[in-house]
Amino acid sequence: MSLINRDLKAIWHPYTQMKTALPPIPIVRGQGACLYDENGKCYIDAVSSWWVNIHGHAHPYIARKVAEQLNQLAHVIFAGFTHPPAIELAERLLEILPGNQQKAFYSDNGSTAVEVAIKMCLQYWHNQGINRTKILAFKNAYHGDTFGAMAVSGRSAFTAAFDSMLFEVEFIDLPNASNIKSLTSGISQLTSKLACFIFEPLVQGASGMLMYEAEYLDQLMAHCRNEGILLIADEVFTGFGRTGKAFACDHLSMRPDIMCFSKGLTGGTMALGLTTCSQQIFDAFLSDDRLKTLFHGHSYTANPVACSAGLASLDLFLEPATKENITRIETRHREFVLKIKDHPRVRTTRQTGTILAMEWETGADTSYFSSLGDELYQYFLEAGIILRPLGNIIYILPPYCITDEQLNYIYSTIGSALDEL
Numbered sequence: 001m002s003l004i005n006r007d008l009k010a011i012w013h014p015y016t017q018m019k020t021a022l023p024p025i026p027i028v029r030g031q032g033a034c035l036y037d038e039n040g041k042c043y044i045d046a047v048s049s050w051w052v053n054i055h056g057h058a059h060p061y062i063a064r065k066v067a068e069q070l071n072q073l074a075h076v077i078f079a080g081f082t083h084p085p086a087i088e089l090a091e092r093l094l095e096i097l098p099g100n101q102q103k104a105f106y107s108d109n110g111s112t113a114v115e116v117a118i119k120m121c122l123q124y125w126h127n128q129g130i131n132r133t134k135i136l137a138f139k140n141a142y143h144g145d146t147f148g149a150m151a152v153s154g155r156s157a158f159t160a161a162f163d164s165m166l167f168e169v170e171f172i173d174l175p176n177a178s179n180i181k182s183l184t185s186g187i188s189q190l191t192s193k194l195a196c197f198i199f200e201p202l203v204q205g206a207s208g209m210l211m212y213e214a215e216y217l218d219q220l221m222a223h224c225r226n227e228g229i230l231l232i233a234d235e236v237f238t239g240f241g242r243t244g245k246a247f248a249c250d251h252l253s254m255r256p257d258i259m260c261f262s263k264g265l266t267g268g269t270m271a272l273g274l275t276t277c278s279q280q281i282f283d284a285f286l287s288d289d290r291l292k293t294l295f296h297g298h299s300y301t302a303n304p305v306a307c308s309a310g311l312a313s314l315d316l317f318l319e320p321a322t323k324e325n326i327t328r329i330e331t332r333h334r335e336f337v338l339k340i341k342d343h344p345r346v347r348t349t350r351q352t353g354t355i356l357a358m359e360w361e362t363g364a365d366t367s368y369f370s371s372l373g374d375e376l377y378q379y380f381l382e383a384g385i386i387l388r389p390l391g392n393i394i395y396i397l398p399p400y401c402i403t404d405e406q407l408n409y410i411y412s413t414i415g416s417a418l419d420e421l
Ligand SMILES: *Cc1c(COP(=O)(O)O)cnc(C)c1O
Pocket: 109, 110, 111, 112, 114, 142, 143, 144, 145, 200, 205, 206, 234, 235, 236, 237, 238, 262, 263
């Protein structure tokens, strides 16, 4: 039975306009940076399947480790019980995270990792009988699709239907040399109310790969730390090598109190969320009083199979070849930027590590919903490349195993799109 012309009416797809969107493309197999349809056509996955894949599809080593775990223990309740993959993954990750990260709390995706971080901060103050309940975040932030994560994300067309139900958040601009002073003095005026500051370090993914400098984030973080405002680094997207270092926070001198991970955590194999925190956060919950407990736990928290995928992915991530691939992609991106940056259709380019973004010159309409995005998307699909523009912003975010040949093909296809569209 062919999937290609089949009526796929049973499924409601995310981020898909109901009436006008083209039917989804059935994918039956993956290998390396390629996803294959049933006719064997390869689509190069230049967006790492929504930013999750880091070592390539159906990686045989991860597959073997996952299969072994499945035959051993598929799942067990994580309240009152524990298991080897969860223990080993937490210990090994804490070893490579900023030194103040001391405890790992599992959940099952990026949004829930953020929910946990927010609840840790709010209850941190609550447990001490201190009334600090406001959250500071960046305009344009994206922290997930659940209600708390939506609330700390920028208000946009995506949240419009729920805006009146989202709790109030203090939003500030991304920091730079000229506004840093006014940002910090603005924060000082709110300090007594502020529980925490949540941010995507260095790169705001969903808002269009917006990038900002470590120096000014460091200054903001230092200011918040002085004022007792807890710091949450949402590394759900930036974690595991995307920015050129293992974690975006490795570019900073300040350390966050809390960090959130998902996406690359299992190498793009399975859903898993992780929130890590400092001893100071944990100690605010350490009590004989039942009411000081963090009452949060998902059914599939710390699923052993997902944790084993995380461990296998970490093994691969720590191999020297992965670091070499990350450096190779960074260099190749940089060379490509030099070639196209003066093209009349290129408004601007930006790069942090393996993340390359370019804004298409459109004249006027630059919203996420601009039709240019759809046109570009179709153009690349026909060429066998998955690039998913955010409006007029094209970004390349490949699995680290992508070959030079595949990268060249992506670059040259972007080059033709610039000339033809
Ligand atoms: C994708 C993303 C999330 C949400 O993760 P999900 O697994 O999709 O729920 C949260 N924060 C950031 C920075 C993200 O990019």
